[in-house]
Amino acid sequence: MASTITTDLKNLSISEPVVIIGSGLAGLASANQLVNKYKIPIVILEKESSLGGNSIKASSGINGAHTTTQSNLNVNDTPELFFNDTTKSAKGKGVETLMDKLAKDSHLAVEWLQSEFDLKLDLLAQLGGHSVPRTHRSSGKLPPGFEIVSALSKNLKNLAESNPELVKINLDSKVTDIKVEDKKVTGVEFINTQNDKVETLNTSNVIFCSGGFGFSKEMLQEYAPDLVNLPTTNGKQTTGDGQKILSKLGADLIDMDQIQVHPTGFVDPQDPESHWKFLAAEALRGLGGILLSPSTGKRFVNELDTRDVVTEAIQIQCSKANNKALLVLGEGIYEDLKNNLDFYMFKKLIKKITLKQVVEDYKLPITSDELAEHLNQYSTAAKDTFNRPLVVKNLGDEITSETNVFIGEVTPVVHFTMGGAKINTKSQVINKDGQILAQGLYAAGEVSGGVHGANRLGGSSLLECVVFGRTAADSIANVN
Incomplete structure (x- = not known):
């Protein structure tokens, strides 16, 4: 039987x-909002080793709307x-008040990262x-997720060393x-997986930032059984x-069957049957990438339609190729994407x-001449057959069979779970009666x-984390 250690942190200075x-x-x-702005001490509990x-x-x-960067690049948003x-x-689906907050606070989130962390x-x-x-x-040189996480992690790690009572x-x-x-809320119970000891932290405020369930076949079977056999981009901790835990406490779990299948996970030619896939970033399509069906050698969809639409098109048009597109x-x-492409290559x-x-x-x-001719028809048109503007301009002015391209196989993958514990605009967890579940109980992120309803827009996952993570911190500071 696991032993129990109680760590009372109320006597900190x-x-x-x-x-x-x-x-x-x-x-x-x-965490950064709490310690940097309010000097409120925090404890992070992470089940992984990093x-x-x-x-x-x-x-x-x-994502960010009406940001300084957009202004500098003459983008009106x-x-x-x-x-x-x-x-x-x-x-x-979803909750429009949360979507409204996501949009209105988006420029503040981007500018916080720029000003506080020099990104x-x-x-x-x-x-x-x-x-x-x-x-x-x-x-x-750094991909956005890695860059942002590294900057915020570094600040907390430095504080944990210099001021362990704060972090x-x-x-x-x-x-x-x-x-x-x-x-x-009065406390949190957790297991130290290195020694199997059960520990309890006494606290009045908890922020759940534990992620989704895209790696859990058990939960996929419960909420979206048709997706159980699809590969996933999620890490093994996403269970x-x-x-x-929040459901057992009485939280209102909403939109749990709304699971985003990302249209483009890379098929690794060295391990094509692997259940886990590297994500082929949507920016690859956003900056000019196109999709071809192996069955026809031609385009079949507006690659910049929403993820659910592109996914469905691949599953229909590329079914004979086991749902693999090029x-x-x-x-x-x-x-524009040197670092991504160098890594993928x-x-x-x-x-x-x-x-x-x-x-x-x-x-x-x-x-190859027919393929070149097919691509040429899209390289000069203001909009193509699929209503996407200038889709292949990055291929050059005259496309021939000798034109060089970057190419890889992709397939739809379980990527993001839109559903979870319902929150309000203060990031407080809500019960099934629409009331605050417990004083001091917050949630942010996946x-x-x-926040997203039936389908998440690309770029809104990182944004959701910053907007509602900071909101939870602000709510705790204002309550206390």
Whole structure:
């Protein structure tokens, strides 16, 4: 039987610490807001042996409307336009007040990262379902998720060393229960997975930032059984622990069957049957990438439609190829996505070959001249057959069978769970009667539900983490 150790943190010289469950961007954002702005001590409980969660792998960027970067690049955007794009993508599900907050606070989130952590976020991409370019990333060598998570983690790690009473980071710590008395949070129980000891932290405030459940076949079977056999981009830690605990406490779990299948996960030619896939970032399509069907050798969809629409098109048009499509990018895209493409080529997920080799290697049912002619018809048109503007301009002015392209196989993958514990605009967890579940109980990021409805826009996952992670911190500071 596991032994129990009780750690009473109420006697710290500073006020009682906030316990943050999970160290993806939502957890890191709430932690940094609490310690940097309010000097409120925090304890992070992370069940893995390192910080970052799935956020560290995000590769397209973070959304923001009416930002300084957009102004510098002459992009006209407003929170109202972003809100409209979000609600359209949500298809009548979710909670519009949360979507409105996401859009209105988006520029504050981006500018917080820029000012507090010296992140450039100076480049933009227009992803599927967006009316304008609003997905921010930095010019530099690091992918956006890794860059943002690294900057926020570094600040907390430095504080944990210099001021351990302000910041404590407990890795290998799996939360098993939340103690609630008289509808008030009183503590957190967790297991130290290195020694199997059960520990309890006494606290009045808990922020769940534990992520989604996209790796859990058990939960997929319960909420979306038709997706159980699809590959996933989620790390093995993404098992819905937070949703399970919050449900037992009485939280209202909403939209749990709304699970986003991302249209483009790379098929690794060295391990094509692997259940886990590297994500082929939506920015690859946003900056000019196109999709070809191996069955026809031709395009079949507006690659910048929403993720659910592109996914369905692949599953219909590429069914004879086991739902595998070909992602094709021209040489003109290389400078914009050099770091991504260098990484993908290093992992052998993408290769650079001529169109003639494309036809030969993938046994397309058309000639290389026919493929070049097919692509040429889209390279000069203001809008193509699928209503996408100038889709292949990065392939060059005159496309021939000798034109070089970057190409890789992609397939739909379980990527993001839109559903979770319902929250309000203060990031407080809500019960099934629409009331606050318990004083001091908050949630942010993928563990929560209502922000995205039926379909999440690319670039809004990192944004959700920053907006509602910071909101939880602000709510705790204002209550106390």
